[in-house]
Amino acid sequence: MKAFLSLSVLFAVIRENIGKPTVFDLRKYPLVYVGDDITLACKGAAEPITWKINAVEQSNKNSIMIVMMVTPENNGKYTCQKNGEESDPFTLTVLVLEPHAQLSLPIGGAVITKGEARILTLQVDEDLEKWKCFAFRNNVGYMLPVTKKNKNMGTVYAELQDTERATFWCMKNKTNHRSNALTLKMTERLVMLEPPVAPVWRDETITLRCAVWGGAEVIQAEFYKDNVIVNKKRVQRDKYKITNATELNNGEYKCIATYKYSHISSAAATHTHESDPQELKVIGGPPVAVLGIDNKGSLQCSCKHCESVCKTYEWYYTDNSGTRTKLQEETKHEINLIVGGSYICRAACQDGFSRFSTPHVYQRPSYGVGVAVAVVLASILMLIIILVAFKCRRSAVNGTGQR
Known part of the structure; x- marks a missing residue:
């Protein structure tokens, strides 16, 4: 596996005291989502240095600043300073949304022993060909191969390689679309x-x-x-x-x-x-989509706490085999149920999505059974009508005889 040249070079010169200090995001996230870990580096300033967030001095004096599980409370301008010279601000903006793809750990936990590894699953909505995955270990990024399982799903082999922790994520070429990030930790x-x-x-x-x-x-x-x-x-x-x-x-x-x-x-x-x-x-995470059903049997998706930039909806269908498919033609808040299976939805926003709704399981009625039931009910009704008519006729005959 080959480290990014830009990250390697950057890390090599971080401690050099050359020129005006500069703040860099070592992970190179195109967009930052709530829950991400951020690693900022101060280039061109030897330790000790002074970090400031929104002009407030921090206790950290190292050339690296790690901000864990960011939220909008971490938004603002980050600067580093050495010998009275301060860097231009690095602006952090945290999106309270879900990213465009899901990276998950189907089997095993996030804490592993030395020498172990995990298989991560990448789920995307479009073709997997344009997606690449990465590992971030010891402040250096590495590209990882993706093993394709089908058009929308692949697996990634994730290992620590003697580091205490590593973060994994995936990105789509030439876009700002990325997956969530997962962190594995080592224990002895x-x-x-x-x-x-x-x-x-x-x-x-x-x-x-x-x-x-x-x-x-x-x-x-x-x-x-x-x-x-x-x-x-x-x-x-x-x-x-x-x-x-x-x-x-x-x-x-x-x-x-x-x-x-x-x-x-x-x-x-x-x-x-x-x-x-x-x-x-x-x-606090992204808002959650809510899935409901009206009196006509149609599914309706809503997101009460979504922002105004969340204008359309995405629908997903999972069949009995567990294969999830995006319903490409559906972008409105309402769909009609036709095929039996499990349905979920989410609100689509400018740079991400709401969280998925809870699933709705739809069982399509069996018309064969319905017809049989209708026939039985019709037969019972006919029998009742015959019995009532017979009883009325018998009463009429008895009444005539009495006269």
């Missing part, structure tokens, strides 16, 4: 606390898992937040569940697992070890 311990891979949005449900390398059976796990044990009622053996997450749930979490390798031997010894601490940060 047998016990691992697995935090969510993606940023945690406010009001979501979070599940933290205490795992053990090698597939050991976790007999019992204790979870701690900022070194204080959490409510045991929310712990189910190796999992800790947080519902309706808020910023009050932010902090450093760890777990202590009691486990044994029972799949190797029924007489395996029991061990107890502790995980590395992992930071959990809950932030």
